[in-house]
Amino acid sequence: MSDWKPRRFWTEAAAVPVTGGYTVHLDKRPVKTPAKAPLVVPTEALAQALAAEWDAQEAQVNPATMPLTRTANSAIDKVAVQRAEVADMLAAYGDADLLCYRAETPAELVAQQAAAWDPVLDWAEGDLGARLSPRAGILHAPQDPAALATLSARVHALDPFELAAFHDLVALTGSLVLGFAAFLTTWSADEIWELSRLDERWQEAQWGVDDEARQIEALKRAAFDDARRFLTLLHR
Structure with a gap:
C-alpha cells in the first residue's frame, strides 16, 4: 500500500452490511483492497472502526494512519491466498x-x-x-x-x-x-x-x-x- 495515496474525495464513510459481512462505503461507493477485491470484514464493529479510519483522513489518504484497514487488506489480499x-x-x-x-x-x-x-x-x-x-x-x-x-x-x-x-x-x-x-x-x-x-x-x-x-x-x-x-x- 506504500504507493496508494489518493486524495480524499468523499464526505462521509459508513459501515454497510453486505453479503458475507460488512464493508465501508465512501459516499455510497464501496471500498476495495489494493488488489481490487471487495473490502468485506466479518463484524460490524470492525467495519465501523475501518470507517472511522477513512473518516479521519484529510486532504490525502495516509495509510500509515489506517492500521486496521491495512490489516484487513492484508487478510484479504495476502493471507487468504496463502x-x-x-x-x-x-x-x-x-x-x-x-x-x-x-x-x-x-x-x-x-x-x-x-x-x-x-x-x-x-x-x-x-x-x-x-x-x-x-x-x-x-x-x-x-x-x-x-x-x-x-x-x-x-x-x-x-x-x-x-x-x-x-x-x-x-x-x-x-x-x-x-x-x-x-x-x-x-x-x-x-x-x-x-x-x-x-x-x-x-x-x-x-x-x-x-x-x-x-x-x-x-x-x-x-x-x-x-x-x-x-x-x-x-x-x-
Missing part, C-alpha cells in the same frame, strides 16, 4: 519461543526470567494443551513434537483475518505463546508487552536507556496494540 503457509510460519515460532531461551548468567537475570516466564508457560500447558520447556543458552534445542503439533493445529484453525493480526502479535513479541496470550486472555497489553521486553529492560538497567531503541520500540508497541484491537473488534 493461509497454510502463513500458519506454518507462525507455528514455527513455537520451536524457538522467546520464553524458552533463558540466560545462563547472571543469577539475577536467570531468576527474573524464571519468575516472569515460567507462569506463562504454565498457562500455555493448561489452556493451550502444550508444554514448552525452557533451556539455558541460545543454541536451538527442539521442543516436544506433540506440543508443537498442538500449537500448530491451533494456529491453522485461525481464519485469514485472525491470522493477519495474530502474525503481528507473534512477530512483535517473538513468542507464539505470548501471541496466544494476547489473543485469548484478558491480560493487559502492558503486561504482555513487558514480558516480551524483559531482556531489553535488564540491559537498560545495566547500561541505561537507548533513546533510539526506545523510539523503535514505541512503533512496535503501537503495532502490537493495533493488532490486539483488530482481534477484539473481530470478535465483537
